[in-house]
Amino acid sequence: MKKGTRQEIPRKAVYRLSLYLRCLHRLKINSIRTVSSEALAKAAGVKSTQLRKDLTYFGQFGTRGLGYDVEQLSTMISDLLGTNSLQPVILVGVGNLGSALLSYRGFEQEGFEIVAAFDAYPDRAKTRTVKQPIHGMDKMPEFIKEHSVRMAILTVPIPAAQEVTNTLVENGISGILNFAPIVLHVPEDVTVNNVNLAIELENLSYFIQH
Amino acid sequence: MKKGTRQEIPRKAVYRLSLYLRCLHRLKINSIRTVSSEALAKAAGVKSTQLRKDLTYFGQFGTRGLGYDVEQLSTMISDLLGTNSLQPVILVGVGNLGSALLSYRGFEQEGFEIVAAFDAYPDRAKTRTVKQPIHGMDKMPEFIKEHSVRMAILTVPIPAAQEVTNTLVENGISGILNFAPIVLHVPEDVTVNNVNLAIELENLSYFIQH
Numbered sequence: 001m002k003k004g005t006r007q008e009i010p011r012k013a014v015y016r017l018s019l020y021l022r023c024l025h026r027l028k029i030n031s032i033r034t035v036s037s038e039a040l041a042k043a044a045g046v047k048s049t050q051l052r053k054d055l056t057y058f059g060q061f062g063t064r065g066l067g068y069d070v071e072q073l074s075t076m077i078s079d080l081l082g083t084n085s086l087q088p089v090i091l092v093g094v095g096n097l098g099s100a101l102l103s104y105r106g107f108e109q110e111g112f113e114i115v116a117a118f119d120a121y122p123d124r125a126k127t128r129t130v131k132q133p134i135h136g137m138d139k140m141p142e143f144i145k146e147h148s149v150r151m152a153i154l155t156v157p158i159p160a161a162q163e164v165t166n167t168l169v170e171n172g173i174s175g176i177l178n179f180a181p182i183v184l185h186v187p188e189d190v191t192v193n194n195v196n197l198a199i200e201l202e203n204l205s206y207f208i209q210h
Numbered sequence: 211m212k213k214g215t216r217q218e219i220p221r222k223a224v225y226r227l228s229l230y231l232r233c234l235h236r237l238k239i240n241s242i243r244t245v246s247s248e249a250l251a252k253a254a255g256v257k258s259t260q261l262r263k264d265l266t267y268f269g270q271f272g273t274r275g276l277g278y279d280v281e282q283l284s285t286m287i288s289d290l291l292g293t294n295s296l297q298p299v300i301l302v303g304v305g306n307l308g309s310a311l312l313s314y315r316g317f318e319q320e321g322f323e324i325v326a327a328f329d330a331y332p333d334r335a336k337t338r339t340v341k342q343p344i345h346g347m348d349k350m351p352e353f354i355k356e357h358s359v360r361m362a363i364l365t366v367p368i369p370a371a372q373e374v375t376n377t378l379v380e381n382g383i384s385g386i387l388n389f390a391p392i393v394l395h396v397p398e399d400v401t402v403n404n405v406n407l408a409i410e411l412e413n414l415s416y417f418i419q420h
Contacts, residue, residue, distance in 0.1 A: 014416045018409040022391055045393035082415045089411065100310025101407070106391075110408035112415075150418045151411065175414035177407070181232055181316075183255035191417035193410045197311070197387070198320035199228040200403045201299065201361065204385035205292045205322075206224045207401035208360045 009080075013054050017077050019044040020051070024074040036067040083111035088149050090173075091117045092164055093156030094125035094134055097179055101153060102130040114153070116143060120160070137164075144171040151175040158182050165192075219290075223264050227287050229254040230261070234284040246277040293321035298359050300383075301327045302374055303366030304335035304344055307389055311363060312340040324363070326353060330370070347374075354381040361385040368392050375402075 009017075023043040027035055037055075041048035055068075058076050078084045089107070091098055094117050101107075102117055114132055119125040122136045135143065143149070152173045156164050161180035168176060169190050176192045178184055181199070184192050219227075233253040237245055247265075251258035265278075268286050288294045299317070301308055304327050311317075312327055324342055329335040332346045345353065353359070362383045366374050371390035378386065379400050386402045388394055391409070394402050 009416070009420075011413065011417075014413050015409060017416075018406075018412045019393075021412075022409075043393070080416065081412050082419045083412055087415060096314050097310065097316065100307065100314065104306050104310065104407070106307065106408050107411060110412060112408070112411045151414055153411075175418040177410050177414060183229075183253070191414055193414055195405065195407065195410055196228075197314070197405065198316050198322070199225060199232075200387050200405060201317060201322045201363075202228045202231075202291050202293055202320060203221065203224050204361055204387060204401055204403055205297060206219070206227075206290065207221075208385040209292045210219075 009057055013057070014081070016044065016046060016050070016054050017057075017081065019046070020054070021074060021077045021081070021083075024070050024077070027070045028074065033070055034067045035070055040068065078111075086111055086113050087151065088113055088115045088147055089151045089153060090115060090140070090144065090149050091132075091153040091155060092119070092137075092140070092168070093154065093160070093180075094119040094122075094130070095155060095157070098153075098155035099125070099130055101155065102132055112151075115147060115149070118143075120156075137167075140167060141171045144168070144173060149173065151177070154178045154180055154184075156180060219267055223267070224291070226254065226256060226260070226264050227267075227291065229256070230264070231284060231287045231291070231293075234280050234287070237280045238284065243280055244277045245280055250278065288321075296321055296323050297361065298323055298325045298357055299361045299363060300325060300350070300354065300359050301342075301363040301365060302329070302347075302350070302378070303364065303370070303390075304329040304332075304340070305365060305367070308363075308365035309335070309340055311365065312342055322361075325357060325359070328353075330366075347377075350377060351381040354378070354383060359383065362387070364388045364390055364394075366390060 020040060023040055037051050038048045041051040089112050091102060091114050102114060117132050117134045118137055118140045119134055120137055122134045125134045150173060152168050154176055158180050161182050162184060165184045169186055174190050178192050178194050181196050186192055230250060233250055247261050248258045251261040299322050301312060301324050312324060327342050327344045328347055328350045329344055330347055332344045335344045360383060362378050364386055368390050371392050372394060375394045379396055384400050388402050388404050391406050396402055
């Protein structure tokens with residue numbers, strides 16, 4: 001996770017910036033031009049001291065008493081997150097969950113386009129009705145390089161996950177959204193975000209009992 | 211999140227216990243009966259000091275030099291998480307993502323059964339091929355009570371999310387896995403875990419650039 005002169009913003013702060021951005025989008029839709037730190041913090045479900053601290057990553061910002069300019073703050077956060085232009089993403093593993101994510105429209109609204117999918121058995125996977133092309137795994141390295149893809153969604157079964165990850169990383173993928181319930185080993189300059197839906201339910205299960 | 215004499219285990223420690231449980235399951239499949247804290251920690255991707263600390267929630271445990279008994283530790287963690295028996299879960303909002311989750315088999319393997327789904331337009335939702343019954347929202351309160359359901363997966367659009375949440379909570383749901391990209395307001399004794407796939411991608415997007 002080290003590259004160039006990157007300013008170190010902790011992962012949790014980056015998550016909160018995403019939350020603020022969503023709240024700012026809703027404000028824009030409602031034609032609201034400025035927002036106080038208290039109101040924005042409340043909408044995002046954080047404390048206003050936390051919000052103000054997070055926004056110091058942008059240096060001196062906001063006018064005392066007037067609040068933040070909604071448009072300006074949105075642009076600054078989008079620039080930082082790199083979501084101002086549509087980013088290409090590939091998906092690997094077109095099973096139940098994979099094909100579901102291929103037809104999920106939520107990503108595109110947020111600036112991510114799943115441009116292609118790969119599967120060990122592309123013919124079987126093609127029986128699923130998705131709009132993206134589904135290729136065999138052998139086509140993946142070339143595709144990644146040709147389309148300068150940097151991000152991948154991983155929805156392969158556990159036994160295949162590490163090997164596929166190695167191939168992704170070797171070919172230039174540096175961000176992986178991993179749905180396989182396994183710890184992936186990657187070089188330091190590659191980021192893996194894990195989404196494990198069963199673990200989320202298990203966590204709830206604990207809290208509803210205690 | 212307060213109820214009765216609950217021992218306070220932080221949310222992150224509960225997540226790690228879920229991870230340990232998965233690693234222990236894999237050891238069992240491979241007929242491995244005991245495991246050292248170092249080996250288990252490595253498999254789960256945490257430090258062994260962290261693992262040992264997390265397991266102190268179970269009191270004095272493990273025999274010095276012999277490691278942990280895989281079977282015994284699995285049972286203790288499952289008991290704590292409440293995943294020893296199949297737990298009923300309902301899903302609300304049968305759109306793209308909702309129907310995907312209905313056909314995702316990963317939950318059942320982990321002790322959760324989605325027993326029914328609800329949608330504002332059940333007839334439209336029924337065109338999707340899922341095995342669970344899909345009911346109208348008006349049937350939800352009765353169903354929750356009749357089947358003693360405590361957990362719900364929320365995949366409704368943003369404008370409906372808070373209202374549906376209120377109905378769920380009023381009827382006895384105390385754990386919500388929320389996919390709507392909005393902050394839900396719930397009473398203290400209700401737990402909400404948020405899964406926002408777009409935010410996860412956005413987070414990756416930041417880290418691959420910096």
